Amino acid sequence: MHTLEIRDLHVALTESPDKPIVKGFSLTIKTGEVHAIMGPNGTGKSTLSKAIAGHPDYAITSGDVLIDGKSILEMEPDERARAGLFLAFQYPSEIPGVSIANFLRAAVQARLAEGEELDATGYYKKLYSKMDLLKIDRKFTSRSVNEGFSGGEKKRCEILQMAMLEPTFALMDETDSGLDIDALKIVAEGVSAMRGDKLGVMLITHYQRLLDHIVPDFVHVMYDGRIVKSGDKSLAFELEAKGYDWVKNELVTA
Amino acid sequence: MADTDTLPPADDTAVNPVGGIDQAVGNFQYDVNYEFDAGTGLTEDTVRYISSVKKEAPWILEFRLKALQTFLDKPMPTHWATKDLENIDFSKIRYYLSQGQKPKRTWDEVPDDIKQTFERLGIPEQERKFLAGVEAQFDSEAAYSNIKDIVAKQGVIFCNSTEALREHPEIFKKFFGKVIPTGDNKFSALNSAVFSGGSFIYVPPGVKVAQPLQAYFRINAENFGQFERTLIIADEGSEVVYMEGCTAPKFSTSTLHSAVVELVALKGAKIQYITVQNWANNVFNLVTKRGVAHEDAEIKWIDCNIGSRLTMKYPGVVLKGKRARGEVISIALANDGQHQDTGAKMIHAADDTTSVIVAKSISVGQGRSTYRGQVHIPKHLKGCKNNTECDALLINTNSRTDTYPAITVRGDTHAVQHEASVSKVSEEQIFYMQQRGLTEAQAMSLAVNGFVNDLVRQFPMEYSVELKRLIDLEMEGSVG
């Protein structure tokens, strides 16, 4: 078992470190667990996930992030990735001219020991089987990463990458947004297939419906930069019924 | 769309066969005893010395001396080009260094000190693997020159300019200096005065040379100027692919490389000229390249410029015969401390001629790229086409890129298209790739490779692999 521990994390923009966005976020995720994070727009969910992944725009002003008790904050983004951290972006970047096949291949190669050569046949076999699972047309392998992709295609491509790179911890930032009903099911099935005691997931979403397909072990409500309420999946239903004002009011009265 | 990516490339893990162009591999020097040395600085005596050791005919000496005068008379083109040119000290350069004027036909005969250089650069190995002939120039003269029997039997001539002047004077003289006159620019004049080495190729009518011919230009000496002169004549209906690679060790003082390359594609002939050069950071690389395409002929320049302190190079095609076709594909990578001033020239001189220019430049850090294009279609012609595409990629905010396209089109039956774009590799893209486990250098390299990918696909396999690796190395060096 592995753990990802987010300890009293404070995050601000690198350029204005005195204006915190994430304000004391704490959460421990173990492999085998799925934690859903819900919270209103602008509350800092994406900021949190990008800061954990090491995005240079964000400064961690206090707190710590540890994998198996070891802080990852001194590590470069790529080292964190190779240490098992995966971020499925809310807004994935386009990489013109770089095919999905070559991109993923480089990413897989980057995880091999120095001097170790990638087994090309095995790689393509795996790539195709994951694509079949996610019902992605094989033609996509020769398309440039995310370039000209529809919103839903981009999200599916994120999941494909996750499936290929087999992270220990996945931070999934609104992977469901932009997906049609069928695609949502396919993606959810894909994630569920990866679920197991080798993977811990932080699932950021606005909608209960994703949680019908990927049933979370825990649901946390994030508000104003930190977790204000935690529970099991029933919390998601409650939230959907009552809205965030309910949480806000509880906070005020508390 | 090509589906090539969906298949595992067959030769994918093969050892790179053109590793010699790698500057890291190329950064070494052996002590060589030069038997022939024109000394330092440039005077009439220098020119006379070069001509005499080559035992040249009087007309060549005369040609050289006239060129020297033209060179001295012409001002530096700093009114449009960079002032950095003023930093070339012509009096400190050595204009001719060699161990002899006759290249060897087998590697065994090549003197050890020179042979080990080319072995280290992997040239003999490449020759065995995929080339129809090789000429390996070491400073001023070819140390080795050979053409496979099967190609020679077809009547193909492949030798260096020194030899060509001696053994094929009639054909050499007929075309030499006709495509690029001495006075074309200051550096073509310089080359015309002190030229040595370079390739001479003649392909007889209808002969299609199956494998590429390759020349490798190696600068070994410090403060040296290399002035090779290449002349390629493809007779009617023939086809040839020529590739050149260049390296030099890193010296603290500047080195000058100033070549002149003339191509003649007679009726229906095809010439493809591929350059992948990777000069050290102290090299001034000022090269004039032009071809004349006769009726239904085709000339294609593929020009990849990596390294050097300053490169100024604008390969051109004069479309002299009806339906002639000219193409320039240019890739320039300007890293910190480098200025790539590159582009293309297309001179339409007959009806229904077509020219295509695709120029891609990449500027990294303080690197600077300049594109200069010239397309000329005069009024009396009909049905000419030009397509110019000019794309710049910037990696980090200090990079600089300038574009000077000059398209003069007169007459109304022509189709001219010009597209230009500037894009940036954003921090967001780099982060995205890093998040997938790639280092910053790998991410940048992938972005650059993606940018040039559509062009590189057209290259011979060996060269696309090499270019990719050179880009990797450049990016490796550019992150602190």
Ligand SMILES: Nc1ncnc2c1ncn2[C@@H]1O[C@H](COP(=O)(O)OP(=O)(O)OP(=O)(O)O)[C@@H](O)[C@H]1O
């Ligand atoms: N790079 C940035 N520059 C300026 N402001 C930023 C930046 N990143 C985040 N912010 C601000 O920080 C706050 C939190 O943004 P964040 O994207 O983390 O919210 P979120 O919870 O993911 O919202 P959503 O549900 O809409 O995705 C917002 O007010 C946002 O405008």
Ligand SMILES: [Mg+2]
């Ligand atoms: Mg968000």
